[in-house]
Amino acid sequence: xxxxxxxxxxxxxxxxxxxxxxxxxxxxxxxxxxxxxxxxxxxxxxxxxxxxxxxxxxxxxxxxxxxxxxxxxxxxxxxxxxxxxxxxxxxxxxxxxxxxxxxxxxxxxxxxxxxxxxxxxxxxxxxxxxxxxxxxxxxxxxxxxxxxxxxxxxxxxxxxxxxxxxxxxxxxxxxxxxxxxxxxxxxxxxxxxxxxxxxxxxxxxxxxxxxxxxxxxxxxxxxxxxxxxxxxxxxxxxxxxxxxxxxxxxxxxxxxxxxxxxxxxxxxxxxxxxxxxxxxxxxxxxxxxxxxxxxxxxxxxxxxxxxxxxxxxxxxxxxxxxxxxxxxxxxxxxxxxxxxxxxxxxxxxxxxxxxxxxxxxxxxxxxxxxxxxxxxxxxxxxxxxxxxxxxxxxxxxxxxxxxxxxxxxxxxxxxxxxxxxxxxxxxxxxxxxxxxxxxxxxxx
Amino acid sequence: xxxxxxxxxxxxxxxxxxxxxxxxxxxxxxxxxxxxxxxxxxxxxxxxxxxxxxxxxxxxxxxxxxxxxxxxxxxxxxxxxxxxxxxxxxxxxxxxxxxxxxxxxxxxxxxxxxxxxxxxxxxxxxxxxxxxxxxxxxxxxxxxxxxxxxxxxxxxxxxxxxxxxxxxxxxxxxxxxxxxxxxxxxxxxxxxxxxxxxxxxxxxxxxxxxxxxxxxxxxxxxxxxxxxxxxxxxxxxxxxxxxxxxxxxxxxxxxxxxxxxxxxxxxxxxxxxxxxxxxxxxxxxxxxxxxxxxxxxxxxxxxxxxxxxxxxxxxxxxxxxxxxxxxxxxxxxxxxxxxxxxxxxxxxxxxxxxxxxxxxxxxxxxxxxxxxxxxxxxxxxxxxxxxxxxxxxxxxxxxxxxxxxxxxxxxxxxxxxxxxxxxxxxxxxxxxxxxxxxxxxxxx
Numbered sequence: 001x002x003x004x005x006x007x008x009x010x011x012x013x014x015x016x017x018x019x020x021x022x023x024x025x026x027x028x029x030x031x032x033x034x035x036x037x038x039x040x041x042x043x044x045x046x047x048x049x050x051x052x053x054x055x056x057x058x059x060x061x062x063x064x065x066x067x068x069x070x071x072x073x074x075x076x077x078x079x080x081x082x083x084x085x086x087x088x089x090x091x092x093x094x095x096x097x098x099x100x101x102x103x104x105x106x107x108x109x110x111x112x113x114x115x116x117x118x119x120x121x122x123x124x125x126x127x128x129x130x131x132x133x134x135x136x137x138x139x140x141x142x143x144x145x146x147x148x149x150x151x152x153x154x155x156x157x158x159x160x161x162x163x164x165x166x167x168x169x170x171x172x173x174x175x176x177x178x179x180x181x182x183x184x185x186x187x188x189x190x191x192x193x194x195x196x197x198x199x200x201x202x203x204x205x206x207x208x209x210x211x212x213x214x215x216x217x218x219x220x221x222x223x224x225x226x227x228x229x230x231x232x233x234x235x236x237x238x239x240x241x242x243x244x245x246x247x248x249x250x251x252x253x254x255x256x257x258x259x260x261x262x263x264x265x266x267x268x269x270x271x272x273x274x275x276x277x278x279x280x281x282x283x284x285x286x287x288x289x290x291x292x293x294x295x296x297x298x299x300x301x302x303x304x305x306x307x308x309x310x311x312x313x314x315x316x317x318x319x320x321x322x323x324x325x326x327x328x329x330x331x332x333x334x335x336x337x338x339x340x341x342x343x344x345x346x347x348x349x350x351x352x353x354x355x356x357x358x359x360x361x362x363x364x365x366x367x368x369x370x371x372x373x374x375x376x377x378x379x380x381x382x383x384x385x386x387x388x389x390x391x392x393x394x395x396x397x398x399x400x401x402x403x404x405x406x407x408x409x410x411x412x413x414x415x416x417x418x419x420x421x422x423x424x425x426x427x428x429x430x431x432x433x434x435x436x437x438x439x440x441x442x443x444x
Numbered sequence: 445x446x447x448x449x450x451x452x453x454x455x456x457x458x459x460x461x462x463x464x465x466x467x468x469x470x471x472x473x474x475x476x477x478x479x480x481x482x483x484x485x486x487x488x489x490x491x492x493x494x495x496x497x498x499x500x501x502x503x504x505x506x507x508x509x510x511x512x513x514x515x516x517x518x519x520x521x522x523x524x525x526x527x528x529x530x531x532x533x534x535x536x537x538x539x540x541x542x543x544x545x546x547x548x549x550x551x552x553x554x555x556x557x558x559x560x561x562x563x564x565x566x567x568x569x570x571x572x573x574x575x576x577x578x579x580x581x582x583x584x585x586x587x588x589x590x591x592x593x594x595x596x597x598x599x600x601x602x603x604x605x606x607x608x609x610x611x612x613x614x615x616x617x618x619x620x621x622x623x624x625x626x627x628x629x630x631x632x633x634x635x636x637x638x639x640x641x642x643x644x645x646x647x648x649x650x651x652x653x654x655x656x657x658x659x660x661x662x663x664x665x666x667x668x669x670x671x672x673x674x675x676x677x678x679x680x681x682x683x684x685x686x687x688x689x690x691x692x693x694x695x696x697x698x699x700x701x702x703x704x705x706x707x708x709x710x711x712x713x714x715x716x717x718x719x720x721x722x723x724x725x726x727x728x729x730x731x732x733x734x735x736x737x738x739x740x741x742x743x744x745x746x747x748x749x750x751x752x753x754x755x756x757x758x759x760x761x762x763x764x765x766x767x768x769x770x771x772x773x774x775x776x777x778x779x780x781x782x783x784x785x786x787x788x789x790x791x792x793x794x795x796x797x798x799x800x801x802x803x804x805x806x807x808x809x810x811x812x813x814x815x816x817x818x819x820x821x822x823x824x825x826x827x828x829x830x831x832x833x834x835x836x837x838x839x840x841x842x843x844x845x846x847x848x849x850x851x852x853x854x855x856x857x858x859x860x861x862x863x864x865x866x867x868x869x870x871x872x873x874x875x876x877x878x879x880x881x882x883x884x885x886x887x888x
Binding site for chain 1: 462466469470473474476477479575581582583586587590591592593594595596661719722734735736737738739740741742743744745748750751753754755757758760761762765766767769770773774775778
């Protein structure tokens with residue numbers, strides 16, 4: 001029997017303890033596969049709690065994760081602390097410099113410093129694996145980096161944030177208001193007390209930036225990704241989308257266009273018969289269009305102690321099996337440089353909801369602004385404001401100074417630039433009571 | 445730049461030529477990833493056709509695939525000829541003995557000789573990769589062997605044969621008869637002139653045997669798998685299933701039960717709201733329930749020149765990256781021995797369709813036989829025979845000697861053994877005009 005593979009595990013939260021549990025539960029199975037055991041020889045966490053000591057066996061305690069990362073008693077450093085800078089970054093750098101393989105679940109760290117860390121890993125001849133950083137238990141990193149490596153990827157897209165998908169599912173299936181659905185997500189532990197990071201789309205954008213690098217062999221900076229959250233999605237949008245045969249999802253999309261790579265996290269309308277529309281609650285899904293493999297879709301749990309631990313363990317087993325790959329699919333020295341991820345050239349259909357003063361000529365002015373920008377309309381639906389159920393007309397809300405109606409427009413194929421210009425002109429005309437709602441329609 | 449990775453490709457049919465096309469189209473991309481090019485140095489096929497010579501570049505021609513497999517001018521042997529014995533087996537063995545890595549798409553060869561070939565690969569320290577053998581472009585082998593390796597797999601299941609799924613989809617969506625849908629599949633090139641191998645479930649069983657080995661780290665003989673095809677599925681079954689909220693699919697399922705591993709390829713009823721019910725036409729899908737990763741579902745093209753070539757290329761790139769794993773997830777010396785894949789202990793709900801003589805007491809006799817075996821019924825639906833559309837009663841077919849009605853039973857949870865005994869007794873009672881139709885209901 002060969003020598004054990006020794007791990008230093010920094011971070012003993014839900015993922016860290018999930019990993020400890022997995023390695024203990026499946027020690028025999030793993031040893032049979034690898035021909036060697038995996039042993040946790042050192043651990044580090046914020047506070048040293050008595051109750052978990054039993055589970056940790058003989059692992060040595062380190063107060064300082066950087067000391068653990070440098071300690072020669074372990075050969076693989078597992079970073080499960082989180083945080084885009086601070087101790088996580090310092091410890092990962094220390095481990096790589098000590099020529100240790102690193103496995104991390106830290107998407108924020110990688111979205112900000114991934115390319116630099118990959119360079120460091122490559123120059124030290126070690127692995128930097130991060131399967132758990134994107135879509136929890138769905139092995140999308142391995143899929144892009146290995147299984148589909150021979151393909152030119154045309155598009156990668158996915159429901160990458162379970163919190164947002166939970167909220168949107170609740171709003172759709174149970175006709176709940178945004179604030180109400182968010183509250184339930186918080187009560188269930190799916191959303192933080194300050195939910196901005198999730199509902200603002202930033203968590204999904206971190207993940208998308210990693211997928212974009214892998215899919216296109218390109219160095220993509222996180223802050224080049226266009227991000228819109230779900231905080232402005234109203235019940236009126238959900239209802240209008242449902243009536244029109246769509247479903248609203250927060251989608252991360254990175255795709256090749258004739259103008260370069262477009263990468264964005266935004267709410268989108270997807271056809272209700274598409275496979276993505278079926279993905280509800282905290283489930284994640286990722287789709288890849290490869291030029292040879294065709295269209296693949298992966299669906300699974302996007303978070304949670306056990307699925308994330310499974311992904312971390314898979315990364316560790318790859319290390320045990322001697323697999324050391326360029327973290328971002330090709331050596332950092334030959335990553336493509338991409339420019340202009342902005343959406344001005346985005347092409348597609350759009351959903352627009354306008355709250356229009358009920359005055360003569362308002363609609364004429366609006367449609368004129370659209371046609372000025374060559375935006376043609378597939379459908380126009382005028383609805384009373386407020387939560388109107390299909391086939392049921394609501395009275396104007398009492399106390400409303402002037403009547404306004406919700407007008408839903410679905411455009412034919414057009415460009416982002418034309419849409420923005422048209423909506424800016426409509427705003428200036430003063431015929432609407434609030435900022436226009438514009439949601440892209442995703443063709444899947 | 446490092447030395448090229450040299451390939452000997454045996455078999456230049458649709459998959460072989462797809463691979464040649466991929467390697468040529470993506471030569472630059474692949475070289476950037478690997479730091480070395482991949483070159484086809486030798487080829488072999490049944491007939492040497494002039495028109496493809498251009499595409500083959502400077503590759504040397506071999507009349508005999510075994511000679512190609514032994515030739516030192518290539519270091520990886522790609523077997524794309526097919527056939528469970530004969531030249532494919534001889535060539536793969538010769539290549540492994542010559543300490544060459546082997547990549548093959550040949551499920552029949554592996555289902556029959558996989559364990560022996562894996563042993564040969566292991567003793568020679570080389571890879572035996574077969575991603576393309578199961579589910580075309582869906583990287584299910586890598587998923588089980590690597591991404592989910594740390595999990596105890598509880599169940600793996602899938603729509604593994606596009607031909608059957610195409611036929612069942614046509615029967616369901618367009619209310620076509622089996623023979624008619626089969627004919628269209630043949631015209632479209634999805635089914636062979638002799639379709640037995642596909643529609644009898646044998647192709648899916650080959651694939652399932654490989655998935656079973658990988659999922660459970662076990663040596664499973666192909667002929668231990670219980671196989672039923674779709675040739676006895678009638679329009680009456682499709683219609684009854686639809687009315688009851690189900691969809692009929694040919695499913696391969698391997699799962700842990702308290703009685704051991706159960707592995708079977710059979711038509712099953714799946715709830716119409718399950719993700720599998722949405723998978724129509726020649727698309728494949730595979731689901732895995734892991735104890736840590738949770739439930740994962742992969743959907744994608746199950747066959748075709750390009751998706752299969754993508755899978756073969758991924759196997760080749762793994763070799764180029766130095767990854768050599770035990771072909772069946774753990775060394776053959778420590779594979780589990782499994783016994784008793786038979787279905788007697790299968791537990792679940794059942795759909796039964798009986799064509800019952802329209803005589804007094806017939807139903808009483810049938811329900812008595814069920815209750816004798818402790819099978820309780822969730823629902824009983826009596827229908828006129830023939831293709832009856834919902835809400836429309838058909839006349840008895842003219843010339844029918846004695847009126848008979850279709851009776852559909854859905855059972856509560858019971859065992860295969862009880863069902864078989866009950867149906868045998870019902871047959872003996874002589875109250876039905878043809879053999880009972882029994883289809884398992886799969887809980888997904």
